[in-house]
Amino acid sequence: MTLNWDSEFTQLYDRCNESMRFTAFLMCGNWHEAEDVLQSAFLKLYLAGPKLTDHSGIEGYLQQILVRTFIAERRRVRWRREKLTDALPDSLFVAPGAEDGLVVWEALSSMPARQRAVLVLRYWNDLSVEDVATALGCSTGTVKSQSSKGLQTLRHKLGPEFDPSRLGT
Amino acid sequence: MDHEDKLRTTFSVLRGEVPPPNANSAFGVITRGRAVRSRRRTIAVAGSAVATAGVTALALAFLPDTSSPPPVPGPPLPTSTTTTSGVRTTPKGVPERQDSPPVTTTGQVTTNTTG
Numbered sequence: 001m002t003l004n005w006d007s008e009f010t011q012l013y014d015r016c017n018e019s020m021r022f023t024a025f026l027m028c029g030n031w032h033e034a035e036d037v038l039q040s041a042f043l044k045l046y047l048a049g050p051k052l053t054d055h056s057g058i059e060g061y062l063q064q065i066l067v068r069t070f071i072a073e074r075r076r077v078r079w080r081r082e083k084l085t086d087a088l089p090d091s092l093f094v095a096p097g098a099e100d101g102l103v104v105w106e107a108l109s110s111m112p113a114r115q116r117a118v119l120v121l122r123y124w125n126d127l128s129v130e131d132v133a134t135a136l137g138c139s140t141g142t143v144k145s146q147s148s149k150g151l152q153t154l155r156h157k158l159g160p161e162f163d164p165s166r167l168g169t
Numbered sequence: 170m171d172h173e174d175k176l177r178t179t180f181s182v183l184r185g186e187v188p189p190p191n192a193n194s195a196f197g198v199i200t201r202g203r204a205v206r207s208r209r210r211t212i213a214v215a216g217s218a219v220a221t222a223g224v225t226a227l228a229l230a231f232l233p234d235t236s237s238p239p240p241v242p243g244p245p246l247p248t249s250t251t252t253t254s255g256v257r258t259t260p261k262g263v264p265e266r267q268d269s270p271p272v273t274t275t276g277q278v279t280t281n282t283t284g
Contacts, residue, residue, distance in 0.1 A: 038193075123180065158175070
């Protein structure tokens with residue numbers, strides 16, 4: 001049983017690692033935190049795996065663990081307030097036309113964790129409102145309101161003069 | 170809807186960026202998972218041992234002392250003496266006949282003597 005689960009877990013890790021890593025990066029805003037959150041999520045899945053009766057929807061379950069781990073981590077970080085580090089923040093958008101993307105990225109970074117998670121799941125992972133609600137453990141009404149607030153924040157930060165066509169590289 | 174497109178475009182541009190190399194692997198997660206399981210098992214065994222010892226200590230401290238001598242049976246009671254009075258077989262108010270059967274009493278027979 002353990003050996004079967006180990007091999008199944010290895011296959012799942014190889015299959016999902018890249019996409020989940022990028023989703024974690026979009027939510028966290030930096031690669032270091034994304035790595036930590038992703039590893040915690042994979043570890044939780046590995047420990048819970050033998051207890052699961054049905055492994056058919058395991059990728060969705062992993063996504064759910066990832067989002068909840070991210071929100072829990074953000075809640076803990078809020079209590080820690082500040083964290084001293086000697087590492088410089090990740091540099092983004094080295095491609096031409098990077099400034100506009102940076103503006104969107106900064107607007108996204110300033111949002112609360114839940115709003116940010118909703119926007120990433122809705123507009124990157126293309127999940128339905130119901131699936132996002134399941135992943136976040138909240139009602140569909142909350143997802144809709146968080147999504148609306150997130151877009152409103154984005155609209156407020158970007159302003160009317162922002163040109164989305166300049167983002168393409 | 171325009172801002173949703175902006176978001177999607179931004180995410181797509183970010184996806185095109187080359188991410189830093191991934192230092193983690195499935196083997197690392199499995200190793201950590203086994204260590205966590207082992208630690209949890211150790212904590213569970215130690216915790217149950219401590220709980221058992223605690224309950225035993227509390228029981229020894231608070232339960233009554235059982236090392237006292239066993240109770241001695243008391244002295245035998247004196248035998249009881251029963252006294253019974255005679256029971257009339259004829260109801261009250263009925264005149265007693267001469268040839269009436271003798272009055273029987275419990276454990277005692279009396280004979281009616283005339284003369």
